[in-house]
Amino acid sequence: MVDLNQLNEYQRNRLEKAERLREQGIDPYPLRTQRTHTSREAIQALEEAPSEDDAPRVVVAGRLVALRVMGKVTFAHIEDRDGRVQLFFQLNTLGEEAYTRAKKLLDLGDIIEAEGHMFRTRTGEPTVRVEAWRMLAKALNPPPEKWHGLSDVEQRYRYRYVDLMSNPDVRRIFETRSRMIRAVRRFMDAHGFLEVETPILQPVYGGAEAEPFVTHHNWAKRDLYLRIAPELYLKRLLVGGFERVYEIGKNFRNEGVSTKHNPEHTAMEAYQAYADYNDMMNLAEQLWYHVALDVHGTAQLPYGEQTLDFTPPWPRITLRDAILERTGIDIDAARTFDALRDAIHERGLRVDEKPTWGKLVDELFSEYVEPHLIQPTFIIDYPREISPLAKQKPDDPDTVERFELFIAGMEVANAFSELNDPVEQERRFEAQQAHRAAGDTEAHPMDEDFVNALMYGMPPAGGIGFGIDRFAMIFTNQKSIREVILFPTLRERQEHHESESEET
């Protein structure tokens, strides 16, 4: 509800102008327009015209982004999806009424339509000589400053629509993100993968280590979880007989925010029957190599000070070797929690205390190896106890066939040879329950139905999940995940009057 008393000077002025249009019998928000050309098409039509005398007649529409009133002639620019085109309003051409209406009632930010023949101004700029114009949507809020745009980061995220209208670079980021996702789909479709959709509302969450959001289903009178991963449903589809499936969608993890984390993030997960984690590495290399070529026309992408090279093959280093190289600690020679902790202390390394050997390995890796993994690198073979859904290596049951992909110091994919032994899977779930009982709130819950599915037989398979937002960061050279999410999670802004003395 618009409270007329709360409007500021700008809003009152503009509302007043809308009312004056109505008084003249003109709807400031008409139902439709008959645009014939975008800005680029209008300019192109002029360039293709055999002579100025044959200049095309066009109807263009867009947001008024520049306005220069010079007495009996007025220049303006409108912006549409293709760019900008100049409009030329002239008293002699438009007549007193239409010209004055433009001069008095147009404001920056208004959406308008203009009709006329194209011509070139004295400076050679292709321009619409306006013979008729119409308001399509009167803007009541003024746009940001014309030269600097909107730069306050909070306002850019909170009022993304203003950010998008005033900062073309921001629009370009999201166009690139969209092209990237389309390229991913093309690649997967071309390789025989079926795109599917699985539940976001889940009675039992799983497929990752994270705390879920809880919601409530009134009809069923029960709580449901927002998924933290689609993994267990996608593997049920392998049981059902689909051999190659993938899903692109949101996961929800009840965590804090950072430059690399948003509580809802977009993932792409893919599962391939009769494949293993080596096939998934090949898939990852080919996928992103082709997406890079598709989106940017090159496999070399600038990222900060670095240039990331997506040309396959990418290095494949065992977790053990990676840690050994960076810290001098051989985790194979320190297979117990105490032995590993002692080795860490001996070398004077600083890592946070963790409850188990596996978590300690993970911590050691995150602290000393991960930040150095700039070029695309596969880290392979992880501890079984932190990988409850991956299959053991035949010669080493404490290690599983799992890899994570790192680019620019970020984890961007997680994959394994999928565990398909129902009895072993149940044991892994039970071990997770022990972790949960010991206070690990991110331990994987028991999923009896998933075990039941495996009991029908799931083909040996490779599976992989990609962090799409992080790839979007890489593809658009952004340091914060919020720059590649249209509406990142923010706190709700409180009205000051309400909660003055309630805070304690």
Added chain:
RNA sequence: GGCCGCGUAGCUCAAUUGGGAGAGCAGCUGACUCUUAAUCAGCGGGUUGGGGGUUCGAGUCCCUCCGCGGUCACCA
């Protein structure tokens, strides 16, 4: 959640050791028939994020709350 920083007009930003809240853009009025960050003349516009305190006096110092950014913890 911890630590550091920031919050001033619609937007972009100033304001000396604590001393009369300012500029540009935008807006309003007027001039101007080829401008393009148009130009020129004049005018208006503020809960300095909210609340409290110290002081003769607070945008500035202190406390507290809110929001945002960075960083740490966790993760794709």
